[in-house]
Amino acid sequence: MRKIIIDCDPGQDDAIALLLAFGAADRLDILGITTVAGNVPLALTEKNARKLRELAGREDVPVMAGCERPFLRKLVTAEYIHGETGLDGADLPEPRLPLDPRHGVDFIIETLLGEEPGTVTLCPTGPLTNIAMAFVRAPQIMPRVKEIVLMGGGWAEGNVTPVAEFNIYVDPHAAAVVFGSGIPITMLGLDVTHKALVGEAHLRQWRALGTPVGDAAAGLLDFYSRYDRERYGVPGAPLHDPCVIAYLLAPELFSGRMCNVTIETASELTMGQTVIDWWRVTDRPANAHVITDIDADGFFALLLSALKTL
Numbered sequence: 001m002r003k004i005i006i007d008c009d010p011g012q013d014d015a016i017a018l019l020l021a022f023g024a025a026d027r028l029d030i031l032g033i034t035t036v037a038g039n040v041p042l043a044l045t046e047k048n049a050r051k052l053r054e055l056a057g058r059e060d061v062p063v064m065a066g067c068e069r070p071f072l073r074k075l076v077t078a079e080y081i082h083g084e085t086g087l088d089g090a091d092l093p094e095p096r097l098p099l100d101p102r103h104g105v106d107f108i109i110e111t112l113l114g115e116e117p118g119t120v121t122l123c124p125t126g127p128l129t130n131i132a133m134a135f136v137r138a139p140q141i142m143p144r145v146k147e148i149v150l151m152g153g154g155w156a157e158g159n160v161t162p163v164a165e166f167n168i169y170v171d172p173h174a175a176a177v178v179f180g181s182g183i184p185i186t187m188l189g190l191d192v193t194h195k196a197l198v199g200e201a202h203l204r205q206w207r208a209l210g211t212p213v214g215d216a217a218a219g220l221l222d223f224y225s226r227y228d229r230e231r232y233g234v235p236g237a238p239l240h241d242p243c244v245i246a247y248l249l250a251p252e253l254f255s256g257r258m259c260n261v262t263i264e265t266a267s268e269l270t271m272g273q274t275v276i277d278w279w280r281v282t283d284r285p286a287n288a289h290v291i292t293d294i295d296a297d298g299f300f301a302l303l304l305s306a307l308k309t310l
């Protein structure tokens with residue numbers, strides 16, 4: 001069993017990442033879900049996380065709200081992709097259970113102080129505000145983190161600006177704290193997530209499960225896919241965040257390289273760019289395992305098998 005904390009901003013792709021993690025209950029010990037402002041404001045991301053917890057029948061997992069805005073910059077959200085609720089495409093009931101009263105940042109700190117050093121993996125799938133805030137508030141937790149496996153960044157392209165990916169762009173200063181932490185990082189950026197495109201065939205498979213989870217997952221991604229289909233003319237939408245959980249469960253599906261990743265926080269033109277020294281042309285230390293390739297068929301098979309258990 002691998003102990004993890006998922007820090008997320010649901011968002012349809014975060015939702016599928018959560019369902020994948022919930023469906024791997026025999027292998028992932030989800031200590032808690034912390035939520036952050038990102039795709040939609042915090043009041044919605046925390047409620048959405050609670051809705052998804054109940055959809056999967058995992059009321060055992062505490063959900064906390066974290067930071068409602070980035071360190072320095074004004075919050076940028078993505079309703080144009082995720083809809084006004086952040087989970088458009090599935091009509092999920094209002095959550096029955098309340099939010100855990102602890103702040104998400106406090107939960108991350110308390111959990112890392114309470115668990116054996118080197119046993120907890122942090123899995124951020126949204127802006128890195130909560131993670132960075134925890135490190136600033138309690139630096140003594142940093143050497144206790146086993147690994148950070150995050151969705152963010154990219155080498156060849158951005159999706160918010162020509163060079164910046166959303167999670168990093170929203171809070172580049174938090175990203176700079178995380179990538180400068182010295183903690184082992186695996187980065188699943190757009191280079192790999194754009195190879196995990198969900199298509200109509202996958203949605204049909206999920207609907208054929210005949211379960212509330214299968215129907216909700218298909219409805220969420222049907223809505224979510226329309227933006228990428230129209231914007232990029234691709235057959236499906238990239239399943240960004242589920243790549244984080246899939247990497248934990250089946251790292252053999254992925255490949256990449258240890259590189260230096262440095263975050264642009266000065267220039268407005270390239271703000272939030274993950275500057276990846278893929279060819280080692282600088283002497284900057286390799287601080288991240290940058291993933292660029294995926295066995296997409298294996299990924300979707302893993303996802304289907306997890307959805308079947310819920």
Ligand code: RIB
Nearest residue numbers: 011013125126166167240
């Ligand atoms: O750029 C994609 C990332 O930004 C995903 O995590 C998506 O959910 C949004 O948070």
Ligand code: CA
Nearest residue numbers: 011014125126
């Ligand atoms: Ca996300």
